[in-house]
Amino acid sequence: MKTPALIILILTFNALALTPEAEKGKTAIAACMSCHNAELIPQLAPPFYGVQNKYKKVYENKQDFIKSINAWAKKPTQEKALMQRPIKILGLMPPMPLPDDMLNNIGAYIYEENFGPPCKHWANDLKNDTTANMKTGKGKGMGSNHDAMIRMKYQQLCQ
Ligand code: HEC
Numbered sequence: 221m222k223t224p225a226l227i228i229l230i231l232t233f234n235a236l237a238l239t240p241e242a243e244k245g246k247t248a249i250a251a252c253m254s255c256h257n258a259e260l261i262p263q264l265a266p267p268f269y270g271v272q273n274k275y276k277k278v279y280e281n282k283q284d285f286i287k288s289i290n291a292w293a294k295k296p297t298q299e300k301a302l303m304q305r306p307i308k309i310l311g312l313m314p315p316m317p318l319p320d321d322m323l324n325n326i327g328a329y330i331y332e333e334n335f336g337p338p339c340k341h342w343a344n345d346l347k348n349d350t351t352a353n354m355k356t357g358k359g360k361g362m363g364s365n366h367d368a369m370i371r372m373k374y375q376q377l378c379q
Pocket residue numbers: 249251252253254255256264265266271289292293296300301302303304306307310311312313314316318326
């Protein structure tokens with residue numbers, strides 16, 4: 221009875237595969253990666269790992285998720301932002317008024333992709349936060365809440 225094992229294998233691959241829209245988005249997202257690349261130090265934008273996490277918490281269904289990514293990219297505003305901290309540190313993202321189908325494909329890709337944790341980014345964040353906190357005397361030497369959260373995630377997922 222080898223068939224069940226084969227079926228499970230096929231189902232697993234299917235679950236991992238991107239939809240055709242997301243597959244197109246994977247190419248189109250090059251337009252975003254000059255800033256959103258998780259390997260960039262210093263960082264220019266939050267990696268899509270964190271963006272996906274945040275947007276999935278707020279938008280439960282895929283269509284709403286895609287719509288909000290589309291609306292954001294066309295016209296980023298502070299009121300619309302789900303992530304306030306990156307704006308403070310990096311400034312507001314410039315508008316990316318790409319065609320709708322392209323933005324929707326990018327949204328589908330951000331929704332579907334299994335992004336790896338941005339370990340390099342977190343390591344740098346922790347280094348900078350600790351230095352900044354020591355300089356300003358903030359965080360009583362233990363770093364901010366954000367610092368603690370990143371440290372925990374870093375230990376769980378990167379070490
Ligand atoms: C020139 C650099 C740059 C490019 C190019 C860029 N972004 Fe951004 N993006 C940023 C910065 C900086 C932030 C963090 C500040 C902010 O939220 O405005 C950000 C934040 C975001 C957020 C989080 C917004 C929120 O709700 O807080 C999303 C979603 C996003 N970008 C999507 C995209 C997509 C999709 C593209 C490509 C179509 C793109 N970005 C291209 C710089 C960029």
